[in-house]
Amino acid sequence: MVMLVYWIVVILVFMSGVWVFCSNRKHLLATLLSLEFVVLSLFLMLFMFLNMYTFELFFSMVFLTFSVCEGALGLSILVSMIRTHGNDFFQTFSILQC
Template sequence: MLTLYYVIFIFMFLIGSIVFVLNRKHLLSMLLSLEYMVLSLFCLLFIYLMIMNCQLFFSMMFLTFSVCEGALGLSILVSMIRTHGNDYFQSFSILQC
């Protein structure tokens, strides 16, 4: 029964990574797929820590770092939209930045 949960969350992570690789046009879709991957990793970590009877403090640290990652991604998105007008990666050149 527990291996089924492992397989489901690993499948969720793989689907998130495939979406991350295939959707490179918009920064917002890439950020959403990254958050999906982080959520699947958190669920996998939580189940693993529950099975091993460990303290769940590490899962709280993981959530803290994932929130920081999300805030950093949103700040990059906002600064990119303010400077370039949209979140397309093809609309700007790296040499101009």
């Protein structure tokens, strides 16, 4: 019963992260934070799944490594956009232009 409550909480965290990602699209920083929130909830789901079936936890470390790399890439994109455009609004520049 307790495990079911944990699964429900993690799924609610995932859905709230997806909802914030879909609803808040003005700032790049808020979008990146919601994506990190989703990745964290996916990591918790993966960790609980691997513990429940007593699988090897090595894959969770690989997933965590890739999520850290994804966060670093997102932060570098944010810094370069702020340096070139002055802010992180999506309305002030067009992404399709080169």
